[in-house]
Amino acid sequence: MLISLILAWIAVILTIMTVLRYIARISRNKKLNTFFHKIHIPFGTLLIIVGGIHGILAGNPASATLANFEPASVLFTFNWGTVCYVLTLILALTYLLRKKMKRKWMIAHRIATVAMIVLLVLHIYDVGIRLPKRLFGNSQHAPAVTESSRVSSNSEQTNEQTSEQAKTTSSDTSANIVTFSGAQLKDGVYQGTADGYKGTITVAVTVKNGQVTAIDVISKSDTDRYFDEAKSLLDKIIGQQSLQVDAVTGATFSSAGLINAVYSALQNAVVSGTLQVNNIKLSEIH
């Protein structure tokens, strides 16, 4: 959820401000030194609080709010963020044990600082950066399946899928009216995109004799574990010649993303009728 991403970046700022304590010390600038000395312990403590809340909220889907959030099912699932957090606790611990550790506490504190920076970089590299996109938006997709509503009119689809699609070949299927999910389709290869759980899913859909014969995933950012489960939907869509298929339990976001991507691609293939899609309830964690 958005709050988790905002807290994540606040935690990054707090980390930078606490690390600057070292730069301030070696700069021998008295003002800087006093400032970073004063804020060090309060900011370090805040980092423990903010990083902790971020970690608890981080597993929630994008659409979750504070009213309907679910704490991580396994609190602090293992990832680099968790290791970062443990190091923050170790940093505080070295301070609390300073009397016992004597001079060694500062060495331990410095080593933990370097490890924290390395792991923070790994953590951000691992999960990617989504906050700017979330705040400043990418409103190009008009998804067919959303939490509570569905777009069914052709006009609401943006003309995002411009370049590679509509390489239409033979289009006349009027003799024997073959439909796909309630719509008559023109032959061709069509590209479509939609949001999955983590980012954009792009698919290429092949229509032959009015039927969908192949769906290729061109790109996706969702975690393999969920995405691979959701991919079984593609065989169903082709087998049943319908987009009215149910989401794969436990991978509802990737499922909805795939259905939306195919829907968005086929918007350009519709000759008559309207593509019918089931409403998927995105209430699960993933």
Ligand code: HEM
């Ligand atoms: C609650 C947590 C923390 C406590 C209680 C704490 C405490 C301290 C104390 C007492 C000092 C001695 C210098 C001074 O008084 O300003 C210090 C220095 C330092 N701390 Fe922390 N700290 C905490 C968290 C952190 C974090 C999160 C980082 C970095 C990610 C960090 C990095 C440093 C560095 C780089 C120094 C300077 C080392 C040097 O002068 O060589 N500390 N810390």
Ligand code: HEM
């Ligand atoms: C002090 C520690 C931490 C810092 C500074 C930190 C920082 C960040 C940053 C900068 C992001 C990227 C936000 C974006 O996409 O724009 C992020 C994402 C994420 N972090 Fe952390 N993190 C910390 C601890 C944790 C912990 C303890 C967890 C434990 C589960 C965690 C789990 C995640 C997850 C799953 C994401 C993916 C985005 C999301 O769904 O919220 N992080 N973190």
